[in-house]
Amino acid sequence: MTTQDPTRTTAPQPRQQTPVGVRTGGSAGAGGGSAPTAPERGRPRLLSYVARWGRTRRWLPPEARLVLDVGAAFGYGTAAVQGRSRHRRVVGVERDPTHVAEAARRLPHIEIICADAAALPFPDGSVDAVVLLDVIEHVADPPAVLAEAYRVLRAGGWLVVSVPHRGLLAPLDSMNVYPALRRRRPSWLPLESAEGSDAGHHQHFTLDEVRRILGPRFAVDRVARTGLGLAEVYHLAILVVFKGLLRWPRVYQVLLLGHLAAYVLDDLLPLGRASYYLTVRACAVGGGAG
Template sequence: MLTVDFDRLGLRPGERVLDMGCGAGRHAFEMYRRGADVVAFDQDADELAGVRDLFGAMKEAGEVPDGAEADVKEGDALALPFADGEFDRVVAAEVLEHVPADIQAIAELARVLRPGGTLAVSVPRWFPEVVNWKLSHDYHDTPGGHIRIYTDAELVDKVTRAGLVLTGKDYAHGLHTPYWWIKCAVGVHDDDHPLAKAYHRLLVWEIMRQPRVLRWAGKVLDPVIGKSMVLYFRKPEVG
């Protein structure tokens, strides 16, 4: 389930790309399939071990083009262990809402992006997230959980102050918003609630089968209640 549109990001085979806060690796895997030189970065060693294993399995299965490379790196988002301008493209999907010092993390993303390169940042969208917080304290008040709710203007301001230029905005996962409203209403840890289970089966069907009716429903719901906001930026050329 991808949040970032890699065609909109401008990703091309052979480019060096960073998935900052990769988690289980969903975006890193797609960039690898597209022939990029991928670094999956996270502070969770266990998650990275699984990502590394799947990188290897993808290579063995012939799912990636010749010349594509992939590696994992453990570290801190506030002090990325990479050179200035090292990456052609950078992705930070559903990460910044977890980071207390988000301005410092954004500065690091801008630093490692080359002039002319592009950045995609996604965070939970303001309205669906506000509803979740009001319905459930447990939804956000957990170790490593969400610590802020971004407005569009706040996040754009923070990233452009780091020297990047906004090039586009999108919303994604409109079908997923009602699921989280249901979960927050019945209890975020109650996976056996009949309504939550039924909606979860719908989402699995959407992800695995991609039926036309749900693709259409997603396109209708994304701009209205899409759970994620995705912003695209470009770093100006030197001079």
């Protein structure tokens, strides 16, 4: 599930590229010594306390001062992970320049750079933590993205990954079912481009599969398997009715708020092997380019 902050990666691009980004203090390509920046003053963001974003923020140790949120899309997750922390700098990484520009408009206090997840413009061993929230399921080559995350992490750095779990309701994944239905009904409106997958389908993983793709470079120390996937049933229903049958995309966009609310509530349920959402924290064994 992507809960409307979908992100994808393409084939690696030259690492020397100049990041295009949104400024909140300091060069986006600087190493781990960069000073953290103060978050925007104002009301706390709800997403900082709930679901995968709140879990990530709680799981990041205080010493994680430079954090990359890879696959940041419009920056809402980046803002949530940043929260109101004054000792941490969270940099969003997004490959789509239109998403980066929109993040600049919506969240000018958040730093977002334009770069590919498989070619991060950061030196080896320069980052304290890398966050990949609902990203791996969209990429054609997850091990390549994880290898790049390992390269930029310092020794003992942290990785937080969330993916759809291969649980009870995995066959009802709206990102897979709706395109399959639309192939037989081409008049239905397509998914947004950001909702697609380089792998050709929205992938689901078991915990063992996540451990396998992390490989010996990462040691998993925390796991959360949550939610039944009821938000996916809701999302599939509004896709079929309002993008498919009725072709009312504006109504669909309004109803997406219900999708997010359903996900946040569903994520509160720890359901083990039946769950729809899987989040893991892992420590880089060694770290850097080794």
